[in-house]
Amino acid sequence: MKNFNHTDAESLSQAAGILKEEQQNARVIAGGTDLLSVLKHKLEPDYPETIVNIKSIEGLDHIVEDEDGLKIGATAKLCDIASSPLIQQEYGALADAARSVATPLIRNLATIGGNLCQEVRCWYYRYPDEIGGRIQCLRKGGDTCNAMTGENKNHSIFGARKVNLSGCSSNCPAHVDIPEYLAKLRAGDLDGAASILLEANPIPAVTSRVCTHFCQMNCKRKEYDDNVNIGGMERYVGDHILEHSDRFMVPPKTDSGKRVAIVGSGPAGLTAAFYLRSRGHSVRVYDKMEEAGGLLRYAIPEYRLPKEIVRNLISALEHMGIEFLTGIEIGKDIPVNDLVEQYDSVFLNTGAWKRPLIGLDGEELTTFGLDFLIEVNKWMESKIGKDIIVVGGGNVAVDVAITAKRLGAANVVMACLEPEDQMPASEEELNRAREEGITILPSWGPKEILRDNGKIAGLVLKRCTAVFNEQGHFAPSYDENETTILYGSSILMAVGQKTDLSFLGEALELEVSRGLISVDPLTMKTSVDKVFAVGDVTTGPKTVVDAIADGKKASVAVHCFMTGEAEGDVRHPLGGLITFDASCTGHSKAARLPERPKEERGLHLEDSYGLTLEQVQEEAKRCFNCGCLAVNPSDVATVLTAMDAEIITNKRREPIGEMMKKSHCRLVEEDEILTEIRIPASAKNYRIGYDKFRVRDSHDFAVVSVASAYKVQDGVVTDARIVLGAVAPIPLRAKEAEAYIIGKAVTGELAAEAAEIALQGALPLSKNGYKVQIAKTLVRNSLLNARNSTEE
Incomplete structure (x- = not known):
């Protein structure tokens, strides 16, 4: 075991102070039997440098009763609880639970606080x-x-515990709570799924079609069979949102009186506009193009993103009260400093539309890929039947290549610096390009443009041996002796885009670095008061979903700036029980989007069709809803939940059931110390029982346990609490079973029915279905025992 500092605390305040000191990296020890095992086996990622012993604090080991009930100090030993005449006589189930914990040796060391706070069993x-x-x-x-x-x-037969963000959500730049909205889909709640999705992404009909789907790359299911087709389900929900935008994208109930100008209507600007308008602010969006949507409208081919989707999105945003002023170029038609004077906040989202130059002789004869996509039909009028070379390896390059091919180019070749397994374009897009007959040449870079009478005749390529240097910076190296020649009449350069900051003029002195607007990474605030910037203009070209994430973050900062409100907690809630479909562990293939036949494809028809609702719901069932399936091992927690006990710490006082629901890894926070357990005097009015199934008597781990508290009068149940232990990550109240038996006479039939109801929501895994039958038996016995003891 690794060495640690050991401190005997003299007071709670001293112990809490040590825990709060970050450099101490401290943990509390009360009984020690569990924590020392954790440290010995180095189970956790962080090893504490200091252990704070609270058994040395006087007054924390009491067992006393007053008119309010029983009070037990956190360091009271389980052996003392088990042998206490007071507890045996008045709170016997707690004595039974304490006595059931392992061997006498462990009971003599273990404390009730330690039993409550012990690590899960897995x-x-x-x-x-x-x-x-x-x-x-x-x-x-x-x-x-x-x-x-x-x-x-x-493991658990009642679902899992969310202890970290799921792999899909953590890999999504927008941190969409994917498992949660898939759970809504499984339940048939399409509107609920839509509402959850809109919390992080207001344009899912767009992202589902153009996103790289980082979420699917980190889907844990793909290690089992196929990743879940999150994009296909997102598309269905996104289209549902647009079809019913009058329900989901509604004007705010009240106006704040604050006015925001957004320059540029790309994905970051549209995202910010949605969230700012939702908060009640007046939002006006300026764009130099004839239609709003930025690169979504002009740079993404319609076979990937139909123009009608973008237009419907803009219409929905207009319905919210967002005003779009198009055909207005800020910096030319309206000075940007005029906006600063007229609005409470100005939001710059001008994107990256400018051509980067790579210093190739004759480069002026080539065509910028983005210009090609914007003016595609006009550009191709004289190029039909020609051989075309595309330089670049990203999704834009693939879009350029496919578009040229579909417009009638005889041959299209893509050349890029990266090796095939490192190409920026998604595997899906590269496969589509090959299917269309496009040749892809990885690990080649342009060396020389061949010309004939001032016109392009071809391109000489040189072998690229590395794209990045040892520091990870873009610095291509080549083998100048290995070359190849491509012949073609046109070269389309799709090697990235640059920002154009000329619109800023000289009046607005924003801090700029390497052609990008400098911003605070947390707030997106620029060096000029009231002015914020987001998206490609601050980072260079990134993905649509990256822009959405930045747009939402900046919208929160703008709102706080204008209103003076503090930023709320936007972390995903952890700690709740999460469910999944019981069939999810069966091997299955992911649902695939139906594809338009190759011979029917064109520039103005979407290549793929969406999934049906039935397919979406079946695909949602494949989600593991990744969470921890370990069970809570505490015997006393189960009994205390049935007794409606309260937990006292140095920071709060809360019913144990509520505290268990909120916790995710441990019952208390890192700088929190459990000090006392209080059982109300009313617990003595119940027939409280505890039963536990285990492998052997000396084994502390319950396979299944049940704690119960019944009020039975004249053979009729007047109140009931049934708590299942070791079947879920927290002690679980069987509330439906409780409600069912209240007001009914206790019979063998009623006990059996209650047992069935208590376990009807179980989600057994492949090897723990036996727990269901054991739990039913224990629930049935608990009710019959309460009847028999009452009759006696």
């Missing part, structure tokens, strides 16, 4: 050496619970 978490070495499970900083498809005989 083969992958607890015993890594016995399964071939350490596994980065969710609780160790990983993003997968191996129990979903591996060994799970002791």
Whole structure:
């Protein structure tokens, strides 16, 4: 075991102070039997440098009763609780639970606070050496619970616990809560799914068609069979939102009186406009093009993103009260400093439309790929039947190549610096290009433009041996001796875009670095008061979903700037129970979007069709809804939940059931100390029981446990609490079963019905279905025992 500093705390304030000191990296020890095992096996990613012993604090080991009920100090030993005449006589189930914990040796060391705060039970978490070495499970900083498809005989039968962002959500720049909206789809709540999606992405009908889908790249299901087709489901929900935009994209109920000018209507600007208008601000969007939408409208071919989708999106935003002024070039028609004077905030989102030059002799004869996409039909009028060379390896280059081919180019060749497995374009787009007959030449860079009478005749390529230097910076190196020649009448350069900041003029002295507007990365605020900037104009060309993420972040900053409000907590909630479809662990193929036949494809028809609602709901069932399936091992937590106990810490006082719901990795926060457990005197009015199924008596781990609290009068249940232990990440109240039995006479039939209801929501995994039957038996017995003890 690694060495650590050990401190005997003299007071709670001293212990809390040590825990708050970040450099201490401290943990509390009360009983020690669990924590020392965790440290010995190095289970957690961070090892504490200091252990704070709170058993040395006087007064924390009390067991006393007053008119309000029973009070137990956090460091009271389980052996003392089990042998206490007071607890045995008045709160017997708690004594039973304490006595059931492992061997006498452990009970003599373990405390009730330690039992409540102990780590979860899981083969992958607890015993890594016995399964071939350490596994980065969710609780160790990983993003997968191996129990979903591996060994799970002791794991949860009631869903998982969200302890980290799922792999899909964490890999999405916008951090869309993908598992949550897929859960809504599984439940048939399409509007609910739409609302969750809109919280992070207001243009899903667009992103589902053009996004690189980073989420799918990090879908944990692909390690099992196929990744979940998140993009296909996003498309269905996104189209649903646009079709019913009058319900989802509505004007705010009240206006704030604040006015925002947004320059540029690309994805970041549209995102900011949506969220700012939703908060009640007046939003006016300026754009130099004839139609709004920026590169979404002009640079993405219609076979990928139909123009009608963009137009419908703009119309929905206009319905919210957002005003679009197009055909107006800021810096030319209106000085940008005029906007600063007229509005409460100015939001710059002018994108990257300018051509970058790579210093190739004769480069002026080539065509910029973005210009080609914008003026494609006019440009190609005289080029039909010609051989065309495309330089670049990203999605824009693929768009350029496919568009040229579909317009009638005889041959199209793409050449790029990157090797094939490192090309920026997505695998899906590269496969589409090859299907269309486009030749792709990876690891080649332009060396010389061949000319004939001042016109392009071809391009000499040289072998690219590396794209980046040892520091990871873009610095291509070549083998000048290995060359090849491509013959063609036109060269389309699709090697990126630059920002054009000339619109700023001289009056607005914004800080600029390397051709980009400098902003605070947290707030997107520029060096000029009231002016914010976002998107490609601050970062250079990035993906649409990156722009959306930045647009939302900046909208929050703008809102806070104008209103003086503090930024709210935008973290994803963790700690709740999450469910999945019981069939998700069966091997299956992902649903694929139907494709338009190759011979029917063109420039103005979308290449793919959407999934049906039935396909979407079936695909949503494939989601593992990645969470931790380990169970809470505390015996006393189950009983205390049935007793409606309260937990007291140095920071709060809360019913144990509520505290358990909020926790995700541990019951208390890192700088929080559990000090006392309080059981109300009313608990003595119930028949409280505790039963536990385990492998052997000396084994502390419950396979299944049930704690119950019943009021039975004249054979009729007047109140009930049924709590299931070791079947979920937290002790679980069987509230539907409780409600069912209240007001009914206790019979064998009623007990059996209650057991069935208590387990009807179970989601057993491949190897733990036996827990369901054991839990039913324990629930049934708990009710019959309460009846029998009442009759006695």
